[in-house]
Amino acid sequence: MPTTTDTLGELLQQHFGFAEFRPGQHEAMRALLDEGAALAVFPTGGGKSLCYQLPALAVDGITLVVSPLIALMKDQIDFLQRRGIPAARLDSSLSSDEVRAINDRLRAGELRLLYVAPERFNNERFLGDLKRLKIAIFAVDEAHCISEWGHNFRPDYLKLAQMARDIGAERVLALTATATPKVVQDICDGFGIKPSGVVLTGFYRPNLTLLTTPCTPAERTPLLVQRLRERAPGSTIVYVTLQRTAEAVANFLKQHGFAAEAYHAGMNAEDRTKVQDWWMADPARIVVATIAFGMGIDKSDVRYVYHANLPKSLESYSQEIGRAGRDGVPSIVEMLAAAADLPALENFVYGDTPSEQSVRSLVHDLLTQPEEFALSTYEFSNRHDIRQLVLRTALTYLELLGALRRGTPFYAGYEFRPLTRIDDIGDAFPGEHGRFATSLFGAAKRGRIWYGLDPEKAAESLGVERRRVVKALEVMSERGLIELRASDVRDRYTRLTDLADEDRLVAELVGRFEHRERQEIERLAMVPALVEHEGCQVQSLVGYFGEVLPKPCGHCTYCLTGKAQAIPALPPAATxxxxxxxxxxxxxxxxxxxxxxxxxxxxxxxxxxxxxxxxxxxxxxxxxxxxxxxxxxxxxxxxxx
Known part of the structure; x- marks a missing residue:
């Protein structure tokens, strides 16, 4: 259908019940539809998702949304389905039956929007399906992850721009809440977005009072309690760096009469969901969280955000305080700044940098593999003493340097447990098929409840092909005879070069990791510099992102006190x-x-x-x-x- 301004407004009212667009939304949609490529840089809660949800209803074909946030995918799909818009997601939390059903709907043309994680593009079958479809819009959320200058670089994002071209996407939309001018340029270069297609609504939030309070570690928790007692009640997030700190601060607040719970990545998914739902249900509640909390959560009335530890960058800080006051009502954000946090934050950066010895060991191992090979990131991580996320970054760099080509991952192991008697499982299939199904239990390693099976070894011992073993497991699962779960994922690779390139590749990887390390340390140093800035701190913060605030904000600590602050120096440490x-x-x-x-x-x-x-x-x-x-x-x- 023709996508006129009136058409977009009608669709907005008809499907979403909104009378008007938020700032920047209409401009981003017009750039996407008229020019074929756009970048929307809106603050947290600024309505980025509507910039692809609404155009998805105005164009012919499917809108593919790439996002690393499973919680965001779930929330948005629930939102769309309540409005009768066919949408689905493919991510690691789904069962094989659920994935199969969604793929069937995708091939049948029943979906308007499909949400996927960036890792999904390593699946060759999925890519093949996409190439047979009409991809009307390729939307990339958290687009700053494409940039090595960004604060949350993810290696799989580096390949997304090429993927959009490979699958013939007609339009590309990049979205982020935090991007410096350098990161904006990287995104535009990667996705072919013209300057006229860039829509920035600005980072300045006039309803946020931005406070910074230098303190010693001993003063920090009592100061937090004092703030919570002095203020009016309101929904609150307290950010900390470490999981154990989240637990300790939450317990301390409980002991002082506050309704508080901890939230961090070390908790299982069920417990995290319980805490999130508990916090959402009552505006008087406090969540003490690591940065694992807040991504994709649709809550507009957060009144207070406290940083009990220094954030790791101005990008992280901006994103985290952006969760306060998204309804436009005055809200307070405060950082309790202690110099003692810096060594730990710096050490996180240094801990991610592999040694040259580890890099050389990895490269040599890869270049001496057969031309076609598979690897377990867990095994390679242990073998070469490189953390798994860092290892994935190194493998992606090697892909971009032409040394490797990644293929479709597969599962080297399966776990299953019978939901009925094993004899009954055999009787559920005729003749030889029943005997084969029963034989898989004999070929598996039995635990107390679950059986573990290596399909390669089972196929060899039973004299069949691997795919028959996997198919039998899947059929038993589909019929409700067993509960099946895959394990031990392996990544397929094709080696494209040999040992003659070893020194060049090692030097390139070491250089990239060292550059990344220096950059992260410099980014971290900007946080205490903001606290001690002699001038309007909000002007300085938004200026980092390329926005010019013409006059002092009047509602930061410097503007309210008229003087710069100094973070207390650390006492001399033991030698x-x-x-x-x-x-x-x-x-x-x-x-x-x-x-x-x-x-x-x-x-x-x-x-x-x-x-x-x-x-x-x-x-x-x-x-x-x-x-x-x-x-x-x-x-x-x-x-x-």
């Missing part, structure tokens, strides 16, 4: 040699020559930074593990060197 003697180091390295072979590995151990090799060797239980966790990482490297 490194008083906590770890040369004799201790000599004994450590002699007993663990492989795990602590380099100064950087030794510094990671002493600063308490976990790594696959420390977990495997149980070194993280050693009494000296983390003994220098309050010392700057580079100081520890220099000392042990």
């Amino acid at each position: 490194i040699t008083s906590l770890v003697t040369p004799r201790d180091l000599a004994e450590l390295t002699a007993n663990n020559p492989g795990e602590l072979a380099t100064p950087r590995q030794l510094a990671r151990f002493l600063c308490g930074l976990t790594s696959p090799v420390f977990t495997k060797s149980k070194l993280s239980r050693h009494p000296l593990f983390g003994v220098l966790d309050e010392h700057p990482f580079l100081d520890v490297v220099a000392a042990v060197t």
Whole structure:
């Protein structure tokens, strides 16, 4: 249908019940429909999702939405289905039956919107299905993840722009809440978005009072309690860095009479959902959370956001305070800034940088594989002492450098448990098929409840092809005879080069990781600089994102007090040699020559930074593990060197 301004307005009223657009929404939709590519940079809660949901109803074909946030996908699909708009998602939380049903609807042309995680594009069958469909809009949420200059770089995002071209997407829409001018340029370059297609509504939020309060670690929790007692009741988020801090602060607040619960990634999904629902149900409740909380949550009346620890970047800070006052009502955000947080935040950055030794070991291993091979990121992570997310980044870099090509992942293991007697399962199939189904239980390793099966080994022992084993398991699951779950995912790769390229690839990877490390440390230093800024702090914050605020805001700590602040310096820490003697180091390295072979590995151990090799060797239980966790990482490297 023709997509005139009137048409979009009619669809807005008809399907969503809104009388008018929010700032920037209509401009982004027009750029998408008229120019074929647009970037929408709206603050958290600014209505980014409508910029693809509404055009999806105005064009012929399917709208593909790429998002890393499962919670956001679920919420949006519920929202769309309540309005009679056919939408679905494909993500890791779905069963094989659910995935199959959605793929059938996709091929039948029954969906208007499909939400997927970026990792889904590594599935060759899924890509094949997309190439046979009319992809009207390719929408990428959290688009800043494409940029290595961004604060939340995700390696799978680097390939999305090419994927959009490969599947013949007619229009591309990129969306983010936080993007510096450099990140905006990277997004536009990647997706071919013209300057006229960029819509920025600005980062300035006039209803937010932005407070920063320098303090010592000992003052921080009492200050938080004082703030909570002084203020009017209202929905509250308290952000902290560590999972154990979330638990400790939540318990402290409970002891002082507040309705508070912790929320972090270490909790299981059911418990996290319970806490989120509990918090959403009553505006007087407080959630103490790591940054795992808040993504995709549709709650407009958050009145207070406190940072009990320093955020890791201005991008993170902007996104987290953006969850307050999304209804336009005055709200307060306050950072309790203590210098003691910096070493821990810096150590997170240093802990993610693999050693040159680990990088060389990885590259050599990959270049000596057969031309076609499969790997387990868990096994390779342990083998080369590289964290799994960092390993995935390295593998993506190697793809972009032309050394590897990734194929469709597969499951190397399955777990299943019978829902009826095994004999009855055999009787459910005729003749030889029943005997084969029963034989799978004999080929599996039996646990207390679940059976574990390697389909490759089972196929070999039973003299059949692997696909017959997998098919039998799936059929038994479909008929309700067993509960089936896949495990041990393996990634297929094609090796495109050989050992002649080893030195070049190692140098390239080491350089990229070192650059990333420097950049993250510089980004972290901007947070205390904002607290101590001599001038309007809001002007400084929005200026970081390229927005010019013509006059001081009048509602930040500097504007309210008229003076700059200073974060109290850390008290002198105990000297490194008083906590770890040369004799201790000599004994450590002699007993663990492989795990602590380099100064950087030794510094990671002493600063308490976990790594696959420390977990495997149980070194993280050693009494000296983390003994220098309050010392700057580079100081520890220099000392042990």
